[in-house]
Amino acid sequence: MSNLSEDIRTLGTELGFSMIGFAKAEPLIQEGVQLQDWLVRKYNGTMNWLEKNEKERTNPFLIMPNAKSVIVCAINYHHPETSKCHTIGKISKYAWAEDYHTVIKGKLKELWNLIASRKPDANGFIEVDSGPVMEKAWAQRAGIGWQGKHSILLNQEYGSWFFLGIIITDIELQYNSPVENMCGTCMLCIDACPTNAIVAPYVLNASNCISYFTIEYRGEVDKEVSNKFDNWIFGCDICQNVCPWNQKKAKISNAPEFMPREYSNGVEFEKILSMNEAEFNLLFNNSSIKRRKLEGLQENVKNVYHKKYEKRNL
Numbered sequence: 001m002s003n004l005s006e007d008i009r010t011l012g013t014e015l016g017f018s019m020i021g022f023a024k025a026e027p028l029i030q031e032g033v034q035l036q037d038w039l040v041r042k043y044n045g046t047m048n049w050l051e052k053n054e055k056e057r058t059n060p061f062l063i064m065p066n067a068k069s070v071i072v073c074a075i076n077y078h079h080p081e082t083s084k085c086h087t088i089g090k091i092s093k094y095a096w097a098e099d100y101h102t103v104i105k106g107k108l109k110e111l112w113n114l115i116a117s118r119k120p121d122a123n124g125f126i127e128v129d130s131g132p133v134m135e136k137a138w139a140q141r142a143g144i145g146w147q148g149k150h151s152i153l154l155n156q157e158y159g160s161w162f163f164l165g166i167i168i169t170d171i172e173l174q175y176n177s178p179v180e181n182m183c184g185t186c187m188l189c190i191d192a193c194p195t196n197a198i199v200a201p202y203v204l205n206a207s208n209c210i211s212y213f214t215i216e217y218r219g220e221v222d223k224e225v226s227n228k229f230d231n232w233i234f235g236c237d238i239c240q241n242v243c244p245w246n247q248k249k250a251k252i253s254n255a256p257e258f259m260p261r262e263y264s265n266g267v268e269f270e271k272i273l274s275m276n277e278a279e280f281n282l283l284f285n286n287s288s289i290k291r292r293k294l295e296g297l298q299e300n301v302k303n304v305y306h307k308k309y310e311k312r313n314l
């Protein structure tokens with residue numbers, strides 16, 4: 001008799017996923033308490049949508065009443081930097097290629113179709129970083145990795161450079177065990193964060209994080225804060241770059257969708273400031289950066305380039 005869990009793992013690997021794990025569907029009680037505390041402290045800043053669907057986030061039965069399992073799929077996107085030029089706007093590695101939402105959702109749909117062809121009565125709910133699902137919590141439970149002190153998930157082979165996709169299903173599977181936390185006494189990410197956004201091990205005040213300011217936040221950023229952005233104009237990889245699990249150990253991705261592009265190692269400030277809509281769409285075609293829109297990206301550039309920008313406009 002074939003083992004469905006193993007078959008799903010094989011099918012997922014054939015579709016390009018680097019890791020697949022299974023967790024039993026159950027309420028995320030501890031995670032729910034932590035989420036509530038995090039929201040009370042307003043660490044979500046202006047990301048008000050995180051306050052919505054709080055109950056659904058921590059209870060898979062509110063998404064699928066008969067849920068039995070959570071399938072967690074991860075895909076490696078790591079490519080090393082090839083330039084350390086400091087006159088350019090830096091872009092977070094996760095946005096170097098195709099928009100991961102689209103890529104992973106497509107792969108999860110294919111995987112689900114294969115599963116459904118064997119289990120025609122089964123139900124599956126697919127989610128990629130946009131619905132009321134705590135991906136990192138499920139990934140920990142499914143043995144994909146541990147949450148580092150910077151709050152991002154880490155794995156011994158892939159470091160933290162991987163995307164997550166989730167399928168909640170009413171099929172029973174063989175569940176993985178959580179992996180050991182390997183951060184030990186290391187504090188490198190906390191010490192390296194220029195805006196002190198990691199307020200305690202494992203607790204991120206997102207409203208102080210450069211990624212938040214350059215991706216989610218709309219409005220003026222206080223210059224005292226933006227002076228610390230170190231030329232990051234879309235996301236920030238500082239805490240991940242210093243992590244020993246990324247520095248030496250992380251495998252390079254072989255996913256064609258995540259091959260670096262022309263802009264991956266940064267874009268000249270002036271090039272972005274003088275860009276028109278058509279040039280923006282061409283350069284960042286199908287990438288997550290498109291979500292920020294040209295105007296937003298130009299604001300980000302002005303935040304880190306303001307000294308020269310102000311001079312230019314005198």
Ligand code: SF4
Nearest residue numbers: 193209210236238239
């Ligand atoms: S992404 Fe940057 S700003 Fe945010 S916690 Fe990491 S180092 Fe700090």
Ligand code: SF4
Nearest residue numbers: 148149183186189243
């Ligand atoms: S830098 Fe150190 S403490 Fe931070 S996530 Fe990596 S191993 Fe953990």
